Amino acid sequence: xxxxxxxxxDAEAVxxxxxxxxxxxxxxxxRLLIALLDGEMCVCDLADACGQSESGVSHALRLLRAxxxxxxxxxxxxxxxxxxxxxxxxxxxxxxxxxxxxTPLGTxxxxxx
Amino acid sequence: xxxxxxxxxDAEAVxxxxxxxxxxxxxxxxRLLIALLDGEMCVCDLADACGQSESGVSHALRLLRAxxxxxxxxxxxxxxxxxxxxxxxxxxxxxxxxxxxxTPLGTxxxxxx
DNA sequence: GCCACTTGTGAACGACTGCTCATATGTGCA
DNA sequence: TGCACATATGAGCAGTCGTTCACAAGTGGC
Numbered sequence: 592x593x594x595x596x597x598x599x600x601d602a603e604a605v606x607x608x609x610x611x612x613x614x615x616x617x618x619x620x621x622r623l624l625i626a627l628l629d630g631e632m633c634v635c636d637l638a639d640a641c642g643q644s645e646s647g648v649s650h651a652l653r654l655l656r657a658x659x660x661x662x663x664x665x666x667x668x669x670x671x672x673x674x675x676x677x678x679x680x681x682x683x684x685x686x687x688x689x690x691x692x693x694t695p696l697g698t699x700x701x702x703x704x
Numbered sequence: 705x706x707x708x709x710x711x712x713x714d715a716e717a718v719x720x721x722x723x724x725x726x727x728x729x730x731x732x733x734x735r736l737l738i739a740l741l742d743g744e745m746c747v748c749d750l751a752d753a754c755g756q757s758e759s760g761v762s763h764a765l766r767l768l769r770a771x772x773x774x775x776x777x778x779x780x781x782x783x784x785x786x787x788x789x790x791x792x793x794x795x796x797x798x799x800x801x802x803x804x805x806x807t808p809l810g811t812x813x814x815x816x817x
Numbered sequence: 818g819c820c821a822c823t824t825g826t827g828a829a830c831g832a833c834t835g836c837t838c839a840t841a842t843g844t845g846c847a
Numbered sequence: 848t849g850c851a852c853a854t855a856t857g858a859g860c861a862g863t864c865g866t867t868c869a870c871a872a873g874t875g876g877c
């Protein structure tokens with residue numbers, strides 16, 4: 592039990608990890624990232640493909656960019672975004688793969704918050 | 705680009721996935737889950753090991769329980785919790801392993817929200 | 818230079834989240 | 848039975864989050 596406390600990563604590391612998961616916790620951002628799994632896309636195409644407003648997509652991408660999850664390449668008046676973080680790609684792939692043939696969680700069960 | 709839209713999981717699946725990540729997005733819950741990686745623990749030990757109030761731990765566990773991330777075993781006046789979801793365990797292991805020898809994200813860089 | 822288009826930004830608002838305090842429920846011991 | 852302990856729960860509050868609206872900035876075509 593004391594050993595458990597010793598095994599816990601330091602506070603900063605846990606916060607970072609939580610922030611990482613937090614970026615993946617929103618359906619809008621998740622959709623954007625899943626779309627980007629296939630390769631780079633520009634903002635307007637992302638908005639169209641994910642059914643979100645361009646402004647909303649821009650806000651989301653700004654956040655993801657700030658955390659270096661996506662990277663941008665500018666060409667003319669377009670901005671092409673791509674996944675920049677292999678770590679997030681693995682997390683996404685793992686989650687999607689598991690979700691494909693087995694509902695990961697109990698999908699809430701009447702006892703949710 | 706049309707193919708991308710077709711590849712996107714349906715809305716419900718993305719919501720579920722987001723909810724899953726959302727459970728891991730909070731440092732308090734994350735600490736509890738990491739502590740539980742080693743095996744089951746009772747509420748008061750969890751509170752002690754993670755430096756949180758027992759009430760707060762109980763609330764967090766209730767949420768995790770509702771989503772079947774943890775399972776409970778009662779013994780006397782104690783309640784022993786354990787990880788109930790292999791999926792989450794893999795996510796956690798992967799994230800921790802990567803974090804161990806390479807900061808996953810840019811740890812925010814002055815351009816955060 | 819002007820206009821349409823694409824993207825980025827800020828403010829504001831509603832909704833949600835996590836925490837804390839108070840209290841209830843249940844268990845073991847004397 | 849009475850009390851201390853472990854856990855659970857509800858209400859309330861403060862803080863955060865995501866979305867939307869309005870507009871600014873930069874680019875390419877005419």
